[in-house]
Structure formats: structure tokens, C-alpha cells
Amino acid sequence: MLIKSPENQRLATLLQRVAERDHASFRQLYDLTAAHLYGVAMRFVRQRELADDVLQDAFINVWQHAGSYAAPLSTPMTWLISIVRNKSLDHLRKGKLEGDTLVARDDNPHPEAEQAAEHADPLELLTVAMEKRELGRCLAQLEPAQRQSLALAYYEGLSHSEIASHLQVPLGTAKAWVRRALGRLRLCYEASQV
Incomplete structure (x- = not known):
């Protein structure tokens, strides 16, 4: 979280x-x-x-x-x-x-x-480390194409059309991969909070 x-x-x-x-x-x-x-x-x-x-x-x-x-x-x-x-x-x-x-x-x-x-204070550093570990766990559950499209969007700052061009897929496919990846990440995070 x-x-x-x-x-x-x-x-x-x-x-x-x-x-x-x-x-x-x-x-x-x-x-x-x-x-x-x-x-x-x-x-x-x-x-x-x-x-x-x-x-x-x-x-x-x-x-x-x-x-x-x-x-x-x-x-x-x-x-x-x-x-x-x-x-x-x-x-x-x-x-x-x-x-x-x-x-x-x-x-x-x-x-x-x-x-x-x-x-940062020690509690904040610990919280950030735990968040990173949880994010890594959730990212590992994604399909490779979804994980890569998400990384291009959030770590490289690419738009959907740039992701589609980079991965050489149709724009709709790139959008779907990002949308599905976000949905799966959200579910993973919500499950970890229960």
C-alpha cells in the first residue's frame, strides 16, 4: 500500500x-x-x-x-x-x-x-521498501506483454501510441495491455490489503 x-x-x-x-x-x-x-x-x-x-x-x-x-x-x-x-x-x-x-x-x-x-525517516524508508516488494510481487504476476507495456508507460513515460509503435502492435492492443495490467495490479493490491 x-x-x-x-x-x-x-x-x-x-x-x-x-x-x-x-x-x-x-x-x-x-x-x-x-x-x-x-x-x-x-x-x-x-x-x-x-x-x-x-x-x-x-x-x-x-x-x-x-x-x-x-x-x-x-x-x-x-x-x-x-x-x-x-x-x-x-x-x-x-x-x-x-x-x-x-x-x-x-x-x-x-x-x-x-x-x-x-x-526520509526510518519508518518511511521501511514503508517504501515494503511497497516496492509488494509492487514487484504484483508485477511478476502479469503476463510479459502487459508488464512490458506498463513499464513503457510508467517508467519510460510513453503514450499508448508510442508503446504500440515500440512493441510493433496495434494501438488497441497496446491500450488493452496497459488497461488489463492496471486492473490486475489493482486486484493484487486490494487482495494484499485484506
Whole structure:
């Protein structure tokens, strides 16, 4: 079970409203998260201009795909960080940085986790570890195609059409795999809470 903190609930509500194209909620989400997400981008790209670009691209992605956020899979901030991380890696792959900065990103492939660990209390770390273990157990129960499509959607930030193209399947198939995977994960989580 993911931590149901007031902050997580507030961000999840804002993401739901952003999915409905609520501009005021998008602004609130930006105000609440941009500073932290900018820090994540800076840890990857190490240049202010590029971090600005990453943050802009990430929030465009959030605006376009807020409806794909799934509370059973991650906290809102984890989902947002994964988008920033993926956009940062996209910028690095495009060769917008010098070669030495490309090497620097491999020093710590998950700086957001390290930063979060610095500020977390032991109970929170234990809860997160238990959630990860439960998620891993539930993911292992999915069919490989469903697991892969879900990973592409939530860890790589791909849209349904991008998933279909990546997996070379019809768009309807990609959508069905993601939908079924989410349904099975939800059932798995609900069963673990009984």
C-alpha cells in the first residue's frame, strides 16, 4: 500500500484535475513540485539551460498524460520524478551535453532516490521498501506483454501510441495491455490489503 499522506493525496487530486484539463490545478501542481523537479533535472544534466528545457518538457508531458497516472503504482512525486528523469535522459541522448557530462550521469543513475533517502525517516524508508516488494510481487504476476507495456508507460513515460509503435502492435492492443495490467495490479493490491 502506498503512503496516503495528505501531500500525496493533494498531488494525486491535482493530477486528476490536470487530466481533465484544469489550468488552475496545473498551476498549483507546478508551484508545489517544480523546485524539487528542477533539482532532479539539474542532478542529471548539470546545466541550468538544459534543466529549464527538461522541466518544460516534463510538464508538457504531465499536461498531456496526467490521466495515465495510476495511484496503485507509485506516489505522485515518484511518477513526476520518473518523467523528469526520462526527459533528462532524452536530452543527454540527443547529445546536448559535452562528453564528460554524459559520463557523469552514470555516477549515480538514481539521484532522486538518494536525495529522498537523505530526508526520509526510518519508518518511511521501511514503508517504501515494503511497497516496492509488494509492487514487484504484483508485477511478476502479469503476463510479459502487459508488464512490458506498463513499464513503457510508467517508467519510460510513453503514450499508448508510442508503446504500440515500440512493441510493433496495434494501438488497441497496446491500450488493452496497459488497461488489463492496471486492473490486475489493482486486484493484487486490494487482495494484499485484506
